[in-house]
Amino acid sequence: MGLAGKDFGGIYTVKPLGLIKPSGTEDIARVIKAASRTSHLTVAARGNGHSINGQAMADGGLVIDMRSTEENHFKLLTIDGSPYIDVSGGALWEDVLKRCVSMFRLAPRSWTDYLSLTVGGTLSNAGVSGQTVKLQPAPDMVRRIRIVYSEFEEFTRDSEFLVTREEGASFDYVEGFVLSNSDDPINGWPSVTLDPDHEFNPAHIPQTAGSVLYCLEVALHYSHSDHASTVDAAVNGLLERLGFIRRLKFQVNVSYLEFLLRVKQVEEHARANGIWDSPHPWLNIFVSKSSIVEFDRTVFRKMLKDGVGGPMLIYPLLRSKWDERTSVVLPEGEIFYIVALLRFVPQGPSVEKLVAQNHEIVKWCNKEGLDFKLYLPHYQSNEDWKRHFRNHWSRFVERKFSFDPMAILAPGQRIFKRTHVNLN
Numbered sequence: 334m335g336l337a338g339k340d341f342g343g344i345y346t347v348k349p350l351g352l353i354k355p356s357g358t359e360d361i362a363r364v365i366k367a368a369s370r371t372s373h374l375t376v377a378a379r380g381n382g383h384s385i386n387g388q389a390m391a392d393g394g395l396v397i398d399m400r401s402t403e404e405n406h407f408k409l410l411t412i413d414g415s416p417y418i419d420v421s422g423g424a425l426w427e428d429v430l431k432r433c434v435s436m437f438r439l440a441p442r443s444w445t446d447y448l449s450l451t452v453g454g455t456l457s458n459a460g461v462s463g464q465t466v467k468l469q470p471a472p473d474m475v476r477r478i479r480i481v482y483s484e485f486e487e488f489t490r491d492s493e494f495l496v497t498r499e500e501g502a503s504f505d506y507v508e509g510f511v512l513s514n515s516d517d518p519i520n521g522w523p524s525v526t527l528d529p530d531h532e533f534n535p536a537h538i539p540q541t542a543g544s545v546l547y548c549l550e551v552a553l554h555y556s557h558s559d560h561a562s563t564v565d566a567a568v569n570g571l572l573e574r575l576g577f578i579r580r581l582k583f584q585v586n587v588s589y590l591e592f593l594l595r596v597k598q599v600e601e602h603a604r605a606n607g608i609w610d611s612p613h614p615w616l617n618i619f620v621s622k623s624s625i626v627e628f629d630r631t632v633f634r635k636m637l638k639d640g641v642g643g644p645m646l647i648y649p650l651l652r653s654k655w656d657e658r659t660s661v662v663l664p665e666g667e668i669f670y671i672v673a674l675l676r677f678v679p680q681g682p683s684v685e686k687l688v689a690q691n692h693e694i695v696k697w698c699n700k701e702g703l704d705f706k707l708y709l710p711h712y713q714s715n716e717d718w719k720r721h722f723r724n725h726w727s728r729f730v731e732r733k734f735s736f737d738p739m740a741i742l743a744p745g746q747r748i749f750k751r752t753h754v755n756l757n
């Protein structure tokens with residue numbers, strides 16, 4: 334079975350018929366044509382297999398390893414005077430980064446947090462991050478800052494203030510996470526500091542703080558040639574407008590590559606501790622601004638107050654930055670939040686229990702009528718998919734039938750059943 338029968342989630346395993354390593358589009362077309370001549374074969378593209386719920390798998394079908402096409406394209410283009418990079422869908426973001434910087438001193442502004450994902454696998458799901466837009470001259474350095482809040486309303490007000498400011502008038506990156514208000518090494522205060530020399534002194538936490546705290550993480554790009562006082566002035570000019578706990582601020586200066594590859598370090602650490610290859614029952618939800626306070630009150634402050642054994646990300650995104658032509662479905666309103674429960678499970682505790690907790694959270698959101706949508710969704714029934722897509726369902730079905738009428742592709746998403754149409 335090997336690579337093609339499992340993924341990062343570690344929850345599902347299947348037995349594919351075969352794994353194909355194409356050298357280009359012609360090989361891929363040949364595989365799909367061969368499958369179309371059968372009544373049952375399905376074909377799944379596999380990027381780097383970092384899905385959680387078997388989305389890149391094909392049970393009894395053919396899996397195409399897109400990584401084998403990663404070297405096929407890498408070209409700098411100029412469109413309407415702006416630089417663009419044309420890369421293969423099978424390329425890893427980290428390779429795109431290294432090649433863009435070393436060959437052209439340019440870099441895309443938009444990055445996922447973790448770069449060992451393929452471009453195709455990310456775009457097929459949408460792709461979210463705390464930094465957006467097009468190719469720019471690659472910065473040299475980044476000031477990375479974490480600030481802590483005890484009040485959710487202040488945390489959301491400030492993070493919304495930062496993401497709604499014009500480009501160039503805010504930080505280059507804005508994300509955030511929730512932590513347990515405790516000394517737990519993974520879920521609590523120690524998860525905030527950025528350097529072994531930093532000390533998180535809990536004496537600075539106000540008495541009014543509840544079971545959890547909120548950390549806003551921001552970053553500003555700068556150049557080697559900038560004087561430290563210029564960078565300080567730019568950073569402080571923004572920070573002084575924010576209402577965080579003044580004594581709980583942590584910052585480091587790192588190279589641009591080190592900043593973008595920060596999750597790689599987490600990976601190395603997790604591998605050393607044996608938790609990278611264990612199951613990851615993750616849950617990603619988009620929650621609208623109108624529902625996020627209620628979500629915090631029950632989910633973070635009560636259900637998850639002791640943490641999830643990994644980051645609990647939360648930060649605002651803007652609907653106007655999304656391309657409505659994709660199949661991603663968003664909650665209502667211009668501002669909504671990504672909530673990502675990135676569980677790292679040491680060997681032992683029951684994965685089923687954690688999956689059940691994810692279900693409980695989603696069930697509670699439905700019961701309370703929260704405005705939310707799952708990101709990287711995974712449903713068992715057709716009715717659930719219809720509910721997910723809402724009024725976008727008919728457009729989605731129409732597209733499926735025009736581009737993939739026999740539902741050969743993407744069987745791991747479990748939305749459509751393979752059919753057979755005799756094309757002769």
Ligand SMILES: Cc1cc2nc3c(=O)[nH]c(=O)nc-3n(C[C@H](O)[C@H](O)[C@H](O)COP(=O)(O)OP(=O)(O)OC[C@H]3O[C@@H](n4cnc5c(N)ncnc54)[C@H](O)[C@@H]3O)c2cc1C
Pocket residue numbers: 341377378379380381382383384385388389390399422423444445446447450451452453454455457458459460461462596709743745746
């Ligand atoms: C540690 C970690 C950090 C992450 N951070 C982020 C983040 O910051 N932002 C974010 O948005 N997501 C993030 N994700 C989620 C990630 O984007 C998705 O899991 C994505 O699917 C993984 O990419 P992949 O290359 O492994 O795709 P796979 O899991 O291999 O595939 C995902 C889907 O895309 C399809 N697919 C793959 N390649 C192609 C292709 N070339 N053409 C057409 N379809 C294709 C597959 O059939 C499947 O349906 C993270 C995941 C992990 C494990």
